Amino acid sequence: MPQKEPNSFTGFVAYYTDGKSVKEKENFYSHKLEKNCATNWCEIDKNKLIALEMVWNGSVKIRIDKKEYPHIKPEDWFFTQSGIYNLKERKIRVLARNIGYKKDNITQVYSVDEETGILRSAVRGN
């Protein structure tokens, strides 16, 4: 199986107020929950978030920064994945990764296609 290059990270990076950052991980063992998790999202502290950055194969596709969106409150941050669950292999195949924020009854979502790296946007009512 081909190994990923060190700079080919794909996923979001959460930046914190204290200057630290956390990269999105899959198949993660959470010490907090004491169980295996599909992602490390439960470890992301939204209260400390100042920016979310979506990276695809090492290149930054979109950054949502509180400097640009000062209205974002901890509960307004949004990150999900769209994918298919392979029942046989018991694995999730990610189709797109999404980050965004909520504002005025709207969730603004930016999605990066896992295969092509194409950035798309969507707007949803809350």
Add this chain to the structure above:
Amino acid sequence: METKEKKLKVLLVADTANFALTDVYYGYQRAFKSINLDFEGFPFHKFREILSEKICYHIAHSTALISSNNFTHIIFIGGLNIPSFIYKNLYTVKTVIVATEDPHTSKPLLDNLDSIDYYFSNEKVIGNNKNLEKTYYCPTAGCPFECGKLPDSKITDRYRSDILFLGAVYPNRVKMLEGLIPLVEKHKLSFKVCGHVMYMPKKSPLWKYIYDARTIPHEETINYYNGAKAVINIHRDPRWNARDNTFKNPYKIPSKAESLNPRAYEVPLCQSFMLLDDSRAEAREIFTEKEVGFFNDGPSLIKAAEYFLVGKGKAKREEMAFRAYKKVSENHTYTHRALFIKDILEKDLIID
């Protein structure tokens, strides 16, 4: 006195014509779904393929009035061709127009205003007019579900160009586009003009660059926008009358047109670079020079095209297009407009 709240339910009716307004209809349809607004669609243009226009009107009218359907509102996209008997006979169902027209074409609709409950106009002069009580300003928009960036591998040579103009080739557009020919020839640029040509003068030198002479289907416009290095957006001259190809407009225009066309939002949603005619006030109210290249006449179009295609502006295109994309995605989609409309309609739903 007890008050109870009625639940908003909309019958969304497309315009009779199967052209740009159809895209607006589909844009609102997707938007209503995305905000969970209870609605049913009435794709008039589809029914019209098998039924007469008159029958379609009657079906729309009776569908709205069947009480078990529980419609509270009927929304017409465009609405210019709807006979006034429908507006006048909707009883408890409120009539809503979402107009995407120039000021002079709004005139017949404004004459029916006493029978229309809500009139959303893309023209500020109408929407914000204090003398017209039921009008609201609601600019046109783009649909992020329909418009977007395509992988480069999916764009064939057919859709690639250096400069693209897509739209009906109206007289004011012919004049401006003809001015680009020397620049195009000097730098051997690929220049494609796509759209219907019924108003093109027979001897125009622009014929050489007419690449696709028809009303381009929406799916293909996305391919063309994605394949272009710069998309030119020239607004129609509202003084000109398409019906008789003269400058004698039957409706004395109340003011200068200010609104942008849907293309102004669709091109940025494809993350494509746009050269935008700023003769409409909304152009500079919505976009900045950091997002699009502006021009206002033939010479300034040539200057802008030269700067962004062969000059120093070449390196700025991608960044500018991305800024415009973010601007439109976050502020000017049909979902944003649908929420605005929903809020206004829901305010009046509390009944005694």
